Amino acid sequence: MTRETRRKVSTFFRYFVLIAVGFIMVYPLIWMVGATFKTNNEIFSSVGFIPRNPTFDGYKNAMKSYGGDIDLVKAMINTYSIVLPKVIFTIVSATVTAYGFARFEFKGKNLLFAVLMSTLFLPQVVLNVPQYIMFNKFGWINHPLYLALIVPTMFATDTYFVFMLIQFLRNIPRELEEAAKIDGCNSVKTLWYVIVPMLKPSIVSCALFQFMWSSNDFMGPLLYVNTPARYPASIFVKMSMDGDTGFEWNRVLAMSLISIIPSLVVFFLAQDSFIDGIAAGGVKG
Numbered sequence: 001m002t003r004e005t006r007r008k009v010s011t012f013f014r015y016f017v018l019i020a021v022g023f024i025m026v027y028p029l030i031w032m033v034g035a036t037f038k039t040n041n042e043i044f045s046s047v048g049f050i051p052r053n054p055t056f057d058g059y060k061n062a063m064k065s066y067g068g069d070i071d072l073v074k075a076m077i078n079t080y081s082i083v084l085p086k087v088i089f090t091i092v093s094a095t096v097t098a099y100g101f102a103r104f105e106f107k108g109k110n111l112l113f114a115v116l117m118s119t120l121f122l123p124q125v126v127l128n129v130p131q132y133i134m135f136n137k138f139g140w141i142n143h144p145l146y147l148a149l150i151v152p153t154m155f156a157t158d159t160y161f162v163f164m165l166i167q168f169l170r171n172i173p174r175e176l177e178e179a180a181k182i183d184g185c186n187s188v189k190t191l192w193y194v195i196v197p198m199l200k201p202s203i204v205s206c207a208l209f210q211f212m213w214s215s216n217d218f219m220g221p222l223l224y225v226n227t228p229a230r231y232p233a234s235i236f237v238k239m240s241m242d243g244d245t246g247f248e249w250n251r252v253l254a255m256s257l258i259s260i261i262p263s264l265v266v267f268f269l270a271q272d273s274f275i276d277g278i279a280a281g282g283v284k285g
Helices: 003-035 040-045 057-062 072-103 109-121 124-138 147-155 159-169 174-182 187-198 200-215 219-224 233-242 249-269 271-281
Strands: none
Touching (some): 057 249, 072 109, 124 147, 174 187, 187 200, 219 233, 233 249
16 A cells, blocks of 8 residues: 555545544434424434424414513523623733733732632532622622622623633733833733734633523522523523423424524634634644
């Protein structure tokens, strides 16, 4: 076997494995799309994607109200009333915090950074009880503006994003900031006009992570939102399953598919910046 033949065989094998693994990973989502057009009997009797007798009952029933003054559309509006402010405040607070740790020297910096990083190893469930008690005293539980879910993001509580942005900041030459200061920029202007544009890939990555995590968050709304009319989609889908006597799986799958479409659209629109941000954040200068 010649070298050229071995190279072609090796290339074919690599692509074959990648395509096979990719198909296995994506097929459950593809199957879910097809299952929204199937009846209950067909869902449990076939693993194929294409329905034998397509029906739109799943999507028709998905738009109905199940339990309280709420439907899927209102639940989606509630979801992004939480998600969008969380994304904005997370980006602002994480960027400012990362810039402070990466570029300034102050007393206790190493200790504060160690404490900050230690929270990465702290399970969220450990914080649920003290946070609930504190938020309840503040009057944030079941607040119409979802303060218990949104306010913490103003204080860079998502440590992973701070760490990610710090790693990217280490690759930005300090000479650029020095040149900005010579031109009369203070720290705020330097951050806004010099650092933030260069941080764009990592900022997009942080925004996407927060967008998808917040869209899928179940425990937070379950703890801090008590009024059904204010439930996000994650709670509404579960609530509709509990209240469904017939339990039509095509309806449940249709609701699930509709609820994840915004996350998929946002990801595909920003995937280039997302990949660049992840790659850049993993390089230490």
